[in-house]
Amino acid sequence: MSKIPVMEIFGPTIQGEGMVIGQKTMFVRTAGCDYSCSWCDSSFTWDGSGKKDIRMMEPMEIWQELERIGGNNFSFVTISGGNPALLTNLSELIQLLKEKQIKTGLETQGSKWQDWFYEIDELTISPKPPSSKMETNFEILDVIITKLKQNEQSKFSLKVVVFDEEDYRYAQKVHSRYPDIPFFLQVGNDDLTTMDNKELLLHLLDKYERLIEKVIQDPTLNNVKVLPQMHTLLWGNKRGV
Numbered sequence: 001m002s003k004i005p006v007m008e009i010f011g012p013t014i015q016g017e018g019m020v021i022g023q024k025t026m027f028v029r030t031a032g033c034d035y036s037c038s039w040c041d042s043s044f045t046w047d048g049s050g051k052k053d054i055r056m057m058e059p060m061e062i063w064q065e066l067e068r069i070g071g072n073n074f075s076f077v078t079i080s081g082g083n084p085a086l087l088t089n090l091s092e093l094i095q096l097l098k099e100k101q102i103k104t105g106l107e108t109q110g111s112k113w114q115d116w117f118y119e120i121d122e123l124t125i126s127p128k129p130p131s132s133k134m135e136t137n138f139e140i141l142d143v144i145i146t147k148l149k150q151n152e153q154s155k156f157s158l159k160v161v162v163f164d165e166e167d168y169r170y171a172q173k174v175h176s177r178y179p180d181i182p183f184f185l186q187v188g189n190d191d192l193t194t195m196d197n198k199e200l201l202l203h204l205l206d207k208y209e210r211l212i213e214k215v216i217q218d219p220t221l222n223n224v225k226v227l228p229q230m231h232t233l234l235w236g237n238k239r240g241v
């Protein structure tokens with residue numbers, strides 16, 4: 001069995017974002033990313049600052065850790081990162097979770113395809129807007145979306161984080177390119193260091209309200225969902241929740 005670079009395993013908590021928001025879940029966060037978004041809230045997975053916490057784990061070891069910390073209190077595991085789609089060998093873990101009757105979610109940015117995407121129950125693709133300083137490869141994104149669409153079993157969505165006007169226009173562009181894919185706009189957290197949860201909550205709620213106002217009046221974004229990062233509203237910038 002091949003090993004997986006694991007940054008952290010935590011939960012149970014609730015999925016704070018996107019298509020399964022509110023879902024009780026465990027998280028497995030893998031290390032390493034092919035992007036370096038300017039505002040990444042999980043930069044410890046790729047900027048070297050979390051290097052000492054990376055553990056090379058076999059699927060069974062990950063399962064044992066999930067059971068050790070989650071006990072019987074979970075039936076869903078969300079795989080995030082970093083970019084888990086860098087890891088060809090995640091299929092073994094996903095297979096093991098399936099055998100244990102555990103449903104799976106995946107968070108990835110849509111820069112890489114893996115055949116094991118077909119085995120994920122709830123797949124979120126989150127292409128990055130200009131404020132991230134990353135550039136979307138739409139040829140690759142087209143391939144990923146086409147493959148998932150052709151597979152009837154695949155349940156997936158697009159989620160674009162919005163920080164500014166340019167990001168908003170990017171969100172419009174992504175939705176118009178894939179109009180029939182469930183589409184989520186998410187409020188960007190632009191204060192990743194504050195420990196003042198109440199102040200952050202008010203700030204992000206204000207941003208959420210302003211984003212909603214824009215979308216309400218926008219005929220190009222009718223069939224969309226607008227969401228905050230629920231875990232940030234609840235727990236601020238705390239890690240592992």
Ligand SMILES: C[S@@+](CC[C@H](N)C(=O)[O-])C[C@H]1O[C@@H](n2cnc3c(N)ncnc32)[C@H](O)[C@@H]1O
Pocket residue numbers: 033039040041042080081082083084107108109125126159161186187188189190192229
């Ligand atoms: C940390 S990423 C890991 C998975 C994958 N690399 C990706 O970006 O989709 C998980 C989600 O958090 C979002 N995210 C990261 N930093 C954020 C921030 N400062 N505010 C809001 N969402 C953020 C990403 O856009 C992505 O949807």
Ligand SMILES: Nc1nc2[nH]cc(C(=O)O)c2c(=O)[nH]1
Pocket residue numbers: 013014015016017027042080081107231241
């Ligand atoms: N509660 C909670 N929900 C999340 N949804 C996506 C997350 C992520 O970092 O990928 C995340 C996270 O870190 N915590």
Ligand code: SF4
Pocket residue numbers: 033034035036037040041042043045081082083109128
């Ligand atoms: S793609 Fe995801 S993990 Fe990678 S830098 Fe961007 S937000 Fe962070």
Ligand SMILES: [Mg+2]
Pocket residue numbers: 041042
């Ligand atoms: Mg996060």
